[in-house]
Amino acid sequence: MITVLLVDDHPVVRDGLRGMLNSEPDITVVGEAGSGLEAVAMARALRPDVILMDLRMPGMDGADATGLILGESRASRVVVVTTYETDSDILRAVEAGASGYLLKDATRTELTNAVRAASRGETVLAPSVAGRLVRQVRNPVTQTLSAREVQVLGLVAKGQTNAEIGRTLHISEATVKTHLLRTFNKLDVSDRTAAVTTAMERGLLP
Structure with a gap:
């Protein structure tokens, strides 16, 4: 059984994710957090196999929370699930150690497959996100704007x-x-x- 922690500051989003995941025979949601700080504490206590992490939340955001969680333990895998796909958001999440990056318009099949893949240690990226990362690697911004x-x-x-x-x-x-x-x-x-x-x-x- 793959254990999952949901992290999102919108309860309705967590409800939808929980409903989709708990209907799968091999996946169970073991906890929910509404902020980055809460996610760090719950990950420490629950040691879930996979954490579905929102990116932009009040207080500590998803990238910072991911860095803290994975800095303490690599037992969990973090998959970012967000509406944002700017280069800076993607890179921050990947640099923090996230195993995947999905957008919230992902289908049920894409989401559940991503959870299973992450639990196996695989990397999961939405196609548009993968394309952005490839472009960023090929054409990195070597200078920042003043x-x-x-x-x-x-x-x-x-x-x-x-x-x-x-x-x-x-x-x-x-x-x-x-x-x-x-x-x-x-x-x-x-x-x-x-x-x-x-x-x-x-x-x-x-």
Whole structure:
């Protein structure tokens, strides 16, 4: 029997997951947690085979909780189940030691298969997530954006022209262009729209 701990700050999500998993003959939910801190305590007490971990929760998030849990014991396997699939979210979870990353639109079959695979020590990734990780490995961000570059790009995202950005930040239009060119180079893109989209995907912009 595969034992599972559910971690999500939304009770209705936990209810749905518990219903799906407990209907399987070889899987049983042994506990539920509504926060990262609670998850750490329950994982320590229950030692479940698999932990289904939400990523964004108030207080301690899922990536930090995963790091703490697996830092104490590698007996459990953590599979992130979240609505978020930005590069920064994925990388933080994987770097923390998560064995899998699924999105909440996963089917019952995908979810139960992921639990079984994780319990065997296998890695489980949603196809879109796997693709993002491959792209990230092939094209890593070797430089982070400066605070000013993030400011400029944030105003681009709001639809401001270079001239408007210059007035907002009290800098010249030429300086705005320089910041944008440096940003394009760091993100390996060639235009404003691609820069904003890529920065959002990588968690560099909200």
